[in-house]
Each structure stands twice: as C-alpha cells, then as structure tokens.
Amino acid sequence: MQYTTQTTTISFVRHGQVHNPQKIYYGGLPRFRLSENGRMQAATTATHLAAQQVDVIYTSPLLRARQTAGIISERIELPVHTSALLREVHTPYDGQPQEVMERRDWDGYTDSPPEFEQPTDVVQRLTRFISQVRQRHVGQHVTAVTHADPIAFTALWAAGQPCSIPARRHLMQVGLPVNYPTHAGVLTLAFNGYGERPYQITYFDPMANGHQ
Numbered sequence: 001m002q003y004t005t006q007t008t009t010i011s012f013v014r015h016g017q018v019h020n021p022q023k024i025y026y027g028g029l030p031r032f033r034l035s036e037n038g039r040m041q042a043a044t045t046a047t048h049l050a051a052q053q054v055d056v057i058y059t060s061p062l063l064r065a066r067q068t069a070g071i072i073s074e075r076i077e078l079p080v081h082t083s084a085l086l087r088e089v090h091t092p093y094d095g096q097p098q099e100v101m102e103r104r105d106w107d108g109y110t111d112s113p114p115e116f117e118q119p120t121d122v123v124q125r126l127t128r129f130i131s132q133v134r135q136r137h138v139g140q141h142v143t144a145v146t147h148a149d150p151i152a153f154t155a156l157w158a159a160g161q162p163c164s165i166p167a168r169r170h171l172m173q174v175g176l177p178v179n180y181p182t183h184a185g186v187l188t189l190a191f192n193g194y195g196e197r198p199y200q201i202t203y204f205d206p207m208a209n210g211h212q
Helices: 036-050 063-076 098-103 119-136 148-158
Strands: 008-014 056-059 080-082 141-146 186-191 200-204
Touching (some): 008 036, 008 119, 056 063, 056 119, 119 141, 119 186
Parallel strands (some): 056 080, 056 141
Antiparallel strands (some): 008 186
16 A cells, blocks of 8 residues: 555444344344434434545445435435445354344354354454555545444454454443444544554444434
8 A cells, every 4th residue: 555644534333223123133134224213323423424524435235334324425415335345244143033142242253164254354354445445535534334343343453452352342441432332333543644553543422412
C-alpha cells in the first residue's frame, strides 16, 4: 500500500436489533429484518453519522445490515456499496435455537470444523477490507455496516491486542465504553498516512440515547 499524509476514517456500524421472535441464532441466514426498535437505533446512528461528513457507505450483504445501511443512506444521501468482506462470521450453528449459543457463551469457534471461521480468519478479511478502503478512499470517511464479532475482533486488532474468543466480550479492557458492540453502535478508526493501525479509536453507542 502507498500511504499519504491524509487521514482516512472508517466507521464500522453494527446493524440494528433484529426481529427474531423465535429466538433463532440467525448468523449468516438470509431474510432476518430489523425490528422496529432496530430501525430507531439505526436512525439515531444515521443522525450521528450525518454530522461526521461521511463520503462512502459499504454494507454486509445480509438483510439486517442492508436495511441499517439504507436508513443511514437516506439520512446522508449517499449510495450503498456491498462488500462480502463485511459479512457475518461463518459458523456451524446458523439456524439453531439461540439457547444453544447461550450455553456455549456465544462461542461459535471452539471445536468448529476447518471449513468454518476462526477469529484470525475474521480479522484477516476485515483488515483486507480496511486495506482496500485506505487505497480507494484516501482522505475520506467511510461507513461500513457489519456485524458484532467482526467489529469486536477489529477493535482488538486496532488496539494491538490478541484477537481471542474471550477478549471479544471484554472490550472495555482496551478502552471502549462497552464490553461488546451494541446494536447500531459505531467503532470509528482514524488512520494517518503511515501507520498500519489507527492512531485514534472512538465508539458511539445509540443505546445511550434511550434505544434499548
């Protein structure tokens, strides 16, 4: 990558809350839409981002992320681009009852067959996205709608910490105001022209504005 002295900013947004009355672990399954509360969360985040002079919007291909990106797009009047690098983590538990993951402490990685992702795989594709964005959108502010674990592992990578399974749920230990990415929460990374990792990490939590 060729670096410049300009700052490139990337805001990773978790999708809003999902309509899931049957309490399924939906993971990478299609057709899981935002709940009404999720739409309000996304709208709060859209207002926050509208004040940040965003230049480009990307999203995961999954419906809940695309709907979140659409709400942001309507507020700041920008088109949305889809990137498979922002997709949800690939685990063997999609479609199982949510209680299965609760018993596993939401660990979809341990003892998973090799065709499924591990934290290092998630970090590799998210850092690949970051590298692409820094080359394509030098000096701009990019918003990327994705999912909770990709954001958590990206936050650990950004802070120079090991991307372990337990650590993803203890993000306050690396300076964030939350222990896990909130619905429609925003992890913003600011990169200067020369550093591999961001020189600034900030977090916006729409739940602090009353949308639980």
